[in-house]
Amino acid sequence: MSISWPRLAHLRHVLGRRSLRGSASWMRLLSFSPVSWLCARQGNGAGSLAPGGTIFALSSGQGRCAIAVIRTSGPASGLALRSLTAAREPPPARSACLRLLRHPRSGEPLDRALVLWFPGPQSFTGEDCVELHVHGGSAVVSGVLQALGSVPGLRPAEAGEFTRRAFAHGKLSLAEVEGLADLIHAETEAQRRQALRQLDGELGQLCQDWVKTLNKALAHVEAYIDFGEDDNLEEGVLEQADRDVRALEAALRSHLWDARRGQRLRSGVHVVVTGPPNAGKSSLVNLLKPGTTRDVLETPVDLAGFPALLSDTAGLREGVGAAEQEGVRRARQRLEQADIILGVLDASDLASPSSCSFLNTVVAPLVTQSPDSSRQRLLLLLNKSDLLSTNASAMDTALPPHMLLSCRTGAGLDNLLQALKTELAVVCGDPFTGAPVLTRARHQHHLQGCLDALGHFQPDTDLALAAEALRQARRHLSHLTGGGGTEEILDLIFQDFCVGK
The missing domain is CATH 3.40.50.300 (P-loop containing nucleotide triphosphate hydrolases)
Structure with a gap:
């Protein structure tokens, strides 16, 4: 559950005007959210992990080509590799090796391919992964996919499932996932450069800096709530917190004013x-x-x-x-x-x-x-x-x-x-310079929510309400990079990915 402003005001009334020592702990307890707890347990901000099992898919483009890339992700990836290569051990990690691929049941040769083994968690998805670089003929690709489908524990991947697993295992933030989707769909140089900046984590890093500002201000406010009456704090703590929050408000307004450009x-x-x-x-x-x-x-x-x-x-x-x-x-x-x-x-x-x-x-x-x-x-x-005639300065x-x-x-x-x-x-906006721009309405929504929450930060009137305002603002920023634990939002984001990504 999350505590509302009226409920918080009622709590303050119940506590009375006595010393608020320890009330910050009560505030943290009463603003506890089961979704936030689940996200913390997973360590990545996702509402739930991607469906289990080991997945496989063609990751390169459809149609005849020189090389096609087929990959797997999940605990049975090693079994799949051993089944298709008849090898007892996988090749050295992250090293390309030439192997003959055979159908696990019939033993029929399928292709001679480059095989790469990526043991988790040092892989794109954080799980054990295999890449098979086969010849790009449709018959070869179809044969290898059928062979993988015959391995116990393997199933075809859904659209965007590889990237969703990378997000679920903390390999990518939600903002980086969106940058990856934009990079896949980029058609111009400016789109490519902007998508690369977001994929590289520039927007996420900016949000982390903002969160640090909020954490510092919240720590000062809660310290003042708990220990302010003992005169154990340095002078000007609340004033510094207020200055930091107002500077953050100005930065958020600047980004929101600029949101349409992204x-x-x-x-x-x-x-x-x-x-x-x-x-x-x-x-x-x-x-x-x-x-x-x-x-x-x-x-x-x-x-x-x-x-x-x-x-x-x-x-x-x-x-x-x-x-x-x-x-x-x-x-x-x-x-x-x-x-x-x-x-x-x-x-x-x-x-x-x-x-x-x-x-x-x-x-x-x-x-x-x-x-x-x-x-x-x-x-x-x-x-x-x-x-126009040559002497037509008659303009x-x-x-x-x-x-x-x-x-x-x-x-x-x-x-x-x-x-x-x-x-x-x-x-x-110039995608080559300046701060990363907001490319989605979801980004704008959460930054506006953060700004609205900071509007309730009034440390000179009620410290309990001021602390809750900072928590609400921080929650919006965490949703921007972590998705807030809602499956509906994640589904909308990942549906733009192709099956092999």
Whole structure:
């Protein structure tokens, strides 16, 4: 059970105004949680261990290839290795050895493979593991998998079960597990670098530093509760704890304010191409991502190393038929959801009613936004620059900042990509530098919970409530890296893994 704020206030009333010596121990007892006890018993924050037995799976990609990797994890891994190689002892740990694999029952040769033995706990999962590097033909892979299935105690692995066992045995924190999942699904350089940082434990280390701050403050508060009346403590203990907590609050607010950047980096930045009809929007999309467009089309694309969801929209104009009006309505709706807007105008037709309307209704409101707000970002492109005469400095000087582009010749495309890279780095954050960003809504939820709990830390009014506030905040941080012991959250995280991982 966990103690609520009203219950805690009632407890303080029951204790009365007498000395609170020893009350910190009561507080720890009454905030005891069976889930926390189970997590402590397992030493990893998981609600329960992965299903037992020994598992096996193909860990490399499906289809014909030069080498396929099949691996096992569990107590019967050594038996499986001996059964397939007819050897009494496994090869030296973590050393590749060439062995002939045979079916355990028929003795039929299956393949000549490299065999690696990883005795637990010095393995990825913390259990005994075997890797078989076989030739990648489908018949070979199928034969070896069938042979493993015939070994007593072995069963096919479920999706993500290898990684889940690594988490259950304390080999990976939950944040590192999520980093591994993001690394597997990374499609751009920025996603890869951010996932590697999380897999390397940077977010977990940051949380550990925050937990240390909370532990230190909590120790000071509880010491003051137990011994404050004896004047045995140094002066300024509570003041120092309060300063540390307020500094932590500022750090948490900074990360929460920045949380959207990490989620954009993981799922993609919404980049919308818009403008009046016949300005060259579809041509621009085809330059950035070859394909065809009609009305609103959203396609994932790697822009300068960053993930983006690129949308081509119908031309914005008024007084059209019902079908085209629906396309315009969808285009405006998508425009409201955009992170970055690529506004496209015909450089040779800037005085047309459609161009003027676009400048007044779309471009002008975006340009006048406060630069300090979390605003949509605009890149204004004047397409068809190849149609301008060589002495055409007749460009309207009243236009907002813009770039010249020719989708037909490609002139100006490099400048556009460099400008896009700059804007994307602002929207997503730079994955190469700075503190690790929050890439999932779960991270944001627990940091917000921690911040809310710290809002109740008022050591100058009630020390018991202040101590409980620190415990609640610490609990949220432990959930961020350890999962909080709920199977539902773990299931959602591990379902994104493939079977062999």
